[in-house]
Amino acid sequence: MDDLDIIELFNKRDEKAILEAERKYRSYCHAISNNILRDRESVEECLNDTWLNAWNSIPPQVPDNLRMYLAKIIRNLSFNRYKSAMAVKRGGGKISAILDELEECLAGPSDVESDLIIKELGESINQFVHTLSERDCNVFVRRYFYAESIKEISVNYGITENNVMVSLSRTRKRLRKHLQKEDYKL
Structure with a gap:
């Protein structure tokens, strides 16, 4: 399924949109989050939050590029999770x-x-x-x-x-x- 079809499913509030977005972009989003977090459980939580954030933001947002839209969501979620973890640990890292x-x-x-x-x-x-x-x-x-x-x-x-x-x-x-x-x- 192409991105325009997936975005149309989001606009129609069809839950199949989440499944299709996840099917198409799961490994891509996983790689982004894993590069930041390096923790399987945290990456999975960020992935789940990504699909939920996409569901909650499309509409009213209509992304021109679904792949980059999802990349920005997971990247921000992953950095936020990383910052929270570092606030607790007060340690350094990548x-x-x-x-x-x-x-x-x-x-x-x-x-x-x-x-x-x-x-x-x-x-x-x-x-x-x-x-x-x-x-x-x-x-x-x-x-x-x-x-x-x-x-x-x-x-x-x-x-x-x-x-x-x-x-x-x-x-x-x-x-x-x-x-x-x-x-x-x-």
């Missing part, structure tokens, strides 16, 4: 490292005071990502959207881990300059 890498480019939470600023920042980063070469874009997105490890990216692209780290470092520096030009306080 996601902390990823967020630390991006910290040099992005303003802190106290600097971002409204959803409008967050939306504009997201659009600015999106514009920046589209200026990158295909490989740099893919490496950046795999690291900072899908939370893949340096090693996983290295294996997927057949390049050294050092090459991945250098590429990400250069891209973050370019992102920082881009955001400074856009007058974001860094």
Whole structure:
């Protein structure tokens, strides 16, 4: 079943929409959540919450791209679950490292005071990502959207881990300059 048909089922409030979305995108969403959480039980809970959130948000939302819509839902749920777990554990981990890498480019939470600023920042980063070469874009997105490890990216692209780290470092520096030009306080 294609995405338009699934979205139509959501719009009609047909529960088959959840089953079809899960059938088509379960493994994709599982991979995203597992890259962040690395805990089977937490991933399963995020998956279930993803289907429920999709059910509750479509309609009124009508996603242009169901795959990315579901990816954003599960990614946000997984990061929220991760933050909750870290608040309890107060420990470090892969996601902390990823967020630390991006910290040099992005303003802190106290600097971002409204959803409008967050939306504009997201659009600015999106514009920046589209200026990158295909490989740099893919490496950046795999690291900072899908939370893949340096090693996983290295294996997927057949390049050294050092090459991945250098590429990400250069891209973050370019992102920082881009955001400074856009007058974001860094």
